[in-house]
Amino acid sequence: MISFEMPESIRKTTVLMETIAENMMRPVARYFDEHEHEIPWDYINFMHEAMKQMGVSSIAAKNVKKKKEGPRLGNQRQAFMLEILSWGDSGLFLCTPGGGLGAAAVQAAGSPEQKERFLSCHTGEKPTFDAMALTEPHAGSAMPAEVRTTAVRDGDQWVLNGEKIFVTAGHKALVDSDGFVVIWATIDPSAGRAGVRPFVVEAGTPGCSVTKLEHKLGIRASDTVSILLQDCRVPFENLMGSPEVVKDKKKGFKGAMATFDATRPLVAAMAVGVARAALESVKQMLEERGVEVQYGLPRNRLTNIEREIIDMETMLRSTWLLVLKSVWMLDERKPNTIEASMAKVRAGDVVVKITQRATELMGPVGYSREHLLEKWFRDAKINDLYEGTGQINRLIVARRILDYTRHELS
Amino acid sequence: MYSFEPDEEQRMLIEAVERYATNDLRVAAHDADEEGELPAGLIEKGWELGVLQASIPEAYGGFGERSVVSGVLAAEAMGWGDLASAMAVMLPATYAIPILVGGTEEQKTRLLPPVIEAEWKPYVAAFIEPSFDFYPGEMQTKAKKNGDIYLLNGEKACVPFADKAESMLVYAGLDGQTQAFVVPTGVEGLTVGEREKLMGIGALPMYRVKFEDLEIPIESRLGGEDGCDFNPILASAQVAIAGLAVGVSKAALDYVLPYAKEREVWGVPIAQKQSIAFMLAEMATEIEAIRLLIWEAAWMLDAGKDVTKEAYLALTGASDMAMMVTDQAVQVLGGHGYIREHPVELWMRNGRGIPTLTGLAMV
Ligand SMILES: Cc1cc2nc3c(=O)[nH]c(=O)nc-3n(C[C@H](O)[C@H](O)[C@H](O)COP(=O)(O)OP(=O)(O)OC[C@H]3O[C@@H](n4cnc5c(N)ncnc54)[C@H](O)[C@@H]3O)c2cc1C
Numbered sequence: 177m178i179s180f181e182m183p184e185s186i187r188k189t190t191v192l193m194e195t196i197a198e199n200m201m202r203p204v205a206r207y208f209d210e211h212e213h214e215i216p217w218d219y220i221n222f223m224h225e226a227m228k229q230m231g232v233s234s235i236a237a238k239n240v241k242k243k244k245e246g247p248r249l250g251n252q253r254q255a256f257m258l259e260i261l262s263w264g265d266s267g268l269f270l271c272t273p274g275g276g277l278g279a280a281a282v283q284a285a286g287s288p289e290q291k292e293r294f295l296s297c298h299t300g301e302k303p304t305f306d307a308m309a310l311t312e313p314h315a316g317s318a319m320p321a322e323v324r325t326t327a328v329r330d331g332d333q334w335v336l337n338g339e340k341i342f343v344t345a346g347h348k349a350l351v352d353s354d355g356f357v358v359i360w361a362t363i364d365p366s367a368g369r370a371g372v373r374p375f376v377v378e379a380g381t382p383g384c385s386v387t388k389l390e391h392k393l394g395i396r397a398s399d400t401v402s403i404l405l406q407d408c409r410v411p412f413e414n415l416m417g418s419p420e421v422v423k424d425k426k427k428g429f430k431g432a433m434a435t436f437d438a439t440r441p442l443v444a445a446m447a448v449g450v451a452r453a454a455l456e457s458v459k460q461m462l463e464e465r466g467v468e469v470q471y472g473l474p475r476n477r478l479t480n481i482e483r484e485i486i487d488m489e490t491m492l493r494s495t496w497l498l499v500l501k502s503v504w505m506l507d508e509r510k511p512n513t514i515e516a517s518m519a520k521v522r523a524g525d526v527v528v529k530i531t532q533r534a535t536e537l538m539g540p541v542g543y544s545r546e547h548l549l550e551k552w553f554r555d556a557k558i559n560d561l562y563e564g565t566g567q568i569n570r571l572i573v574a575r576r577i578l579d580y581t582r583h584e585l586s
Numbered sequence: 587m588y589s590f591e592p593d594e595e596q597r598m599l600i601e602a603v604e605r606y607a608t609n610d611l612r613v614a615a616h617d618a619d620e621e622g623e624l625p626a627g628l629i630e631k632g633w634e635l636g637v638l639q640a641s642i643p644e645a646y647g648g649f650g651e652r653s654v655v656s657g658v659l660a661a662e663a664m665g666w667g668d669l670a671s672a673m674a675v676m677l678p679a680t681y682a683i684p685i686l687v688g689g690t691e692e693q694k695t696r697l698l699p700p701v702i703e704a705e706w707k708p709y710v711a712a713f714i715e716p717s718f719d720f721y722p723g724e725m726q727t728k729a730k731k732n733g734d735i736y737l738l739n740g741e742k743a744c745v746p747f748a749d750k751a752e753s754m755l756v757y758a759g760l761d762g763q764t765q766a767f768v769v770p771t772g773v774e775g776l777t778v779g780e781r782e783k784l785m786g787i788g789a790l791p792m793y794r795v796k797f798e799d800l801e802i803p804i805e806s807r808l809g810g811e812d813g814c815d816f817n818p819i820l821a822s823a824q825v826a827i828a829g830l831a832v833g834v835s836k837a838a839l840d841y842v843l844p845y846a847k848e849r850e851v852w853g854v855p856i857a858q859k860q861s862i863a864f865m866l867a868e869m870a871t872e873i874e875a876i877r878l879l880i881w882e883a884a885w886m887l888d889a890g891k892d893v894t895k896e897a898y899l900a901l902t903g904a905s906d907m908a909m910m911v912t913d914q915a916v917q918v919l920g921g922h923g924y925i926r927e928h929p930v931e932l933w934m935r936n937g938r939g940i941p942t943l944t945g946l947a948m949v
Contacts, residue, residue: 177593178655180885209597247587395860401837471895474942475717489881490903498871518871569861578847578857579732585858 186253190216193257196226197264204264206583208397209551213389215352216271216397224273241495251438251503255445262449266555267397271305273353276299276345277439284435285416294356294376301477303354305348308435309340309403316342317568320360320372320433325405327415327509328360328376334375334415336361336408344562346401347386350379357384357403364421371421376414383408388577394554395554440516440563441502444523447518447559448496451527452551454534456486461538480496496559498522517564519573524560524569531556590878596656598846602635603660607667609832609869612736615619615668618789618933625673629942630677632664638682638733647699652686654822654884658829662877665833666840669936672787672830673946677746681709681755683822683948684766688814692805697768711755712795713823713945714764716743719899722820722944725759727797729767735743736760736807738775738800744946748778755808756797757816757945764816766808767911774799786935787943819889819948821897826947827902828880828897831875832866835908838933839869846918864917869911876903884949905941912937 182190200219210215261269270276275298282294282402297304311361315322325338336359342344349355356378364371388402412419462481469485472479478486499518505512531553535542542549560566575585592600610632614625637660640646657679664672682701685693701709716811727740738758745754754769767774779794808814843866846857857860880903883896912934916923923930 177589178591178596178881179587179589180882181587181889183587200907252588391627415856471898472723474721476721477721485901487906490899490906493882493899494875494879494903497882498875500588501878504588504590508600509890518874521867522875523870538934567864570864570867573870574857574863577843577870578863580857581636585860 183247183249186249186256186258190256190260192226192230193260195262197222201261201264201268202513205551206266206545208265208268209394210396212391212396213399214350215243216268219268219474220271220273220303222465227274230255233247241572242379242401244561250506251441251506252500253295255499255503258442258445259499262446263453264449265397266446266558267355267395268400269449270344270395271348273303273305273348276306276349277308278349278356278358278440280439281308281435282306282376282416284438285374287416289412290376290416294378297354297356297378300354302353304353305345306355307343307346307349307357309343309346309357310360311340311342312578313339313341317565321369323360323372324365325359325361327363327373329419330409331365332366332412333409334361334412336375336377336405336410338405339387341388342390342403342562343403344398346403347389347399350384350386350403350476354379359403359405361384361405365413367421373419374416375410377405377408377415378414382409383406386509394551394555395558401423429502436563437512437516438506440520440569441499441512443504443559444495444499444516444519444561447523447527447556448492448499449529450552450556450559451488451492451495453522454531454549454556455485455492457547457549457552458534458537461487461541474534481537488530488533491522492530495519495522495526514573514576517569517576520564521566521573523567526554527559532533588901592659596659599637599640599656600659600663600883603637603663606632606635607663607672607677611664611667611671614671616644616926616929617794618668618671618788620788620926622788623792624674624789625646628671629674629706632671633678633684635675637664638676638679639702640819642682642686642698642702646694647702648682652683652888654825654887655881657765658825658880658884661826661829661902661947662833662836665839667833668789669939670787671893672833673746673787673790673943675825676705676947676949678706678709679826680711680713680948681753684711684721684755684808684814684819685768687811687818687822688766688808688816689924690810693768694811695807702750706846708751709753709755710746710748710751711741711757711945711948712745712748713757714742714744714776716741716794716945722757722816725764727756727758729758729760729765731760733768736767736771736802736804737935738797738802740797742795744782744784744792745795746790746792746946747779748795749791752892754795764820765813766816766819768800768806768808768936769800770796771801771932773800774829784939786939787931794856817892817894818887820882821893822895823882823945824901824949825880825887825943826949828876828901829884829902829942830947831908831937832877832880833934834940835869835873835911838930838937839873841868841928841930842866842915842918845901849919855862856918863916865914869914872907872910874899876907879903901941901944908937908940 327334362371390400502515502519535553640650641652729736777796782792881898883900886893915930
């Protein structure tokens with residue numbers, strides 16, 4: 177039965193998240209934007225404690241403990257959390273300890289033992305981070321087919337060599353805490369995609385080093401790094417999936433791609449949070465100046481600003497519902513690849529459009545660094561780039577609706 | 587709990603409507619539009635599906651409860667077949683649903699059974715007005731209290747089957763509020779004018795209707811002496827036309843997908859070109875997103891919430907979606923899309939009508 181009733185337990189979570197977003201994030205959002213690479217320890221420590229108490233984690237280290245009775249809401253709850261915390265500040269949100277994209281990959285591709293072993297680092301005394309490294313200097317969108325980082329078996333170890341770039345929270349995972357990074361490497365370069373596997377590399381592993389901290393347009397509170405792997409040895413059991421490569425069979429690889437079915441809607445949720453921040457802020461400024469938006473009028477009676485606001489609200493709400501549907505499907509164990517990519521496509525578009533219009537509509541105020549609007553404009557754009565650019569997610573949707581393979585449409 | 591899945595009953599309803607839309611509406615659509623006439627028996631067959639009857643309680647001659655969500659799902663499936671005939675089949679709902687929502691007990695008992703228990707008859711509504719800045723919140727057709735009657739004056743546009751209507755629900759401004767009045771046809775002061783000539787939905791016969799000092803007894807005001815709340819009625823109209831818009835858009839997408847895989851340029855199907863493939867992906871994404879927005883408004887309406895804003899936003903989104911999707915459908919077919927042998931140009935003409943045609947459907 178079609179229903180839009182928010183479950184009570186999610187509502188409780190949102191109340192808490194709103195408090196955190198308003199009190200722990202907004203007040204320091206500007207500071208950490210202007211102090212790139214400074215680490216927001218207050219926020220991190222607070223979140224670590226808060227999540228320990230709540231028994232939840234930020235992005236994906238869920239279900240580590242026993243399953244509870246009742247409907248599965250994990251991904252839906254996370255979407256709400258991420259939307260609200262990104263409304264608070266998306267750069268700071270990406271500094272949330274206790275499970276990021278690395279944990280999501282472990283969740284999607286790891287065995288029960290691996291989940292237990294790798295994700296348990298997040299439940300310790302100190303806050304820890306994880307990261308996921310797929311992108312390499314020569315290729316991003318073309319991944320994972322073009323992975324050049326290699327993993328060669330040597331007895332009961334794998335030896336990794338290669339370079340990864342643009343790793344979100346890589347510094348926090350490897351340098352600032354005892355976390356881990358999921359490294360995508362090929363165990364058979366002649367096999368293309370079929371040879372690519374995720375490996376867990378824990379902090380302190382010799383041969384794995386952080387070599388560069390990027391300076392970015394936005395989400396400056398979040399570190400983005402390069403990772404160099406030079407004869408980096410990890411235990412055999414750190415490979416997730418099958419150690420065998422069966423040509424033309426995507427076993428071992430397919431499970432890994434499922435990561436994106438889970439992370440794309442979540443990135444879309446983050447985008448929606450930023451867009452909502454901008455839209456609410458514009459509405460509030462208008463309200464303070466006594467400009468009231470009227471709903472219900474035909475377009476020819478609307479002022480331009482009313483039309484803008486109404487269009488933005490329509491875009492934003494429909495996108496959020498698309499996100500919600502894609503995480504609901506995930507919770508219901510329904511295949512959601514197409515919905516996940518649709519949500520990502522639209523959220524990327526919408527957050528960029530809304531923040532661009534918001535800054536334009538608010539004129540000098542929108543452009544000024546005294547207000548957060550211009551920051552959200554900068555923060556927004558990343559959502560159309562990572563976890564598959566808008567183009568890559570369009571390709572995925574198009575292939576699905578046309579029933580095409582990657583070879584037929586690329 | 588969130589859920590995005592129709593229940594068993596809704597699935598059966600959708601399937602039944604889809605069958606009818608595919609086998610009857612779609613087959614008839616082209617000629618009906620060209621000839622400006624619906625084939626005999628088409629409407630009656632659709633009426634027998636019982637979509638409206640199922641949303642009217644037994645006490646008033648029906649056999650169910652109103653569910654706006656189910657109504658929207660049916661509208662989607664019906665609109666997929668053909669917009670004009672979908673509106674014709676659903677026409678009595680524009681009369682019955684407002685009575686169900688805003689009528690007094692006496693009005694419901696008196697007015698609904700003749701509509702619901704009989705075969706399809708043109709029970710209609712006069713909603714739209716012939717002015718570029720028509721706004722349902724400020725009807726230019728006016729009702730004025732005059733002793734123990736109301737006097738109705740004004741002009742309505744796009745009144746379906748006005749020439750044959752059994753009875754008409756007329757919307758008019760009264761003391762700054764939009765109210766509805768049940769008006770019998772063939773009475774003094776009511777003139778049915780020329781048949782409308784529109785860009786689209788040509789198969790649906792629609793007329794101008796004029797009211798000159800038409801006298802209406804007090805008990806014919808919807809809701810009786812105190813009147814009714816117009817907002818939920820308007821919202822029903824908005825989500826209904828929005829649901830139809832999803833159907834029209836989905837029809838266009840479903841038509842161009844196989845076409846794009848077949849049509850080749852330089853030895854490659856156009857669907858393998860990204861500029862086409864991306865358009866298709868965007869069309870599909872837009873439909874999916876806006877559809878959920880409409881569902882949410884419908885669900886809120888069922889839950890008894892005030893959806894003045896949500897239903898308006900849903901229709902705003904649906905209007906843009908329909909225009910974008912139907913326009914791109916023509917684009918995918920290229921010059922062939924411009925030729926009336928293919929249905930995409932009809933959908934494009936119908937798609938433009940979505941924001942204008944509010945009031946012609948109700949769920
Ligand atoms: C701040 C930040 C954080 C990031 N975090 C991570 C992370 O944690 N882990 C990680 O692995 N990566 C991360 N990335 C990398 C990100 O996922 C890639 O940048 C992205 O996938 C695009 O790859 P690219 O930069 O190599 O661009 P390219 O692949 O070179 O693409 C360039 C342009 O070509 C388009 N394009 C590419 N292929 C096609 C095609 N087939 N059809 C049509 N258009 C195409 C793209 O859409 C884009 O517009 C991060 C990036 C940034 C900037």
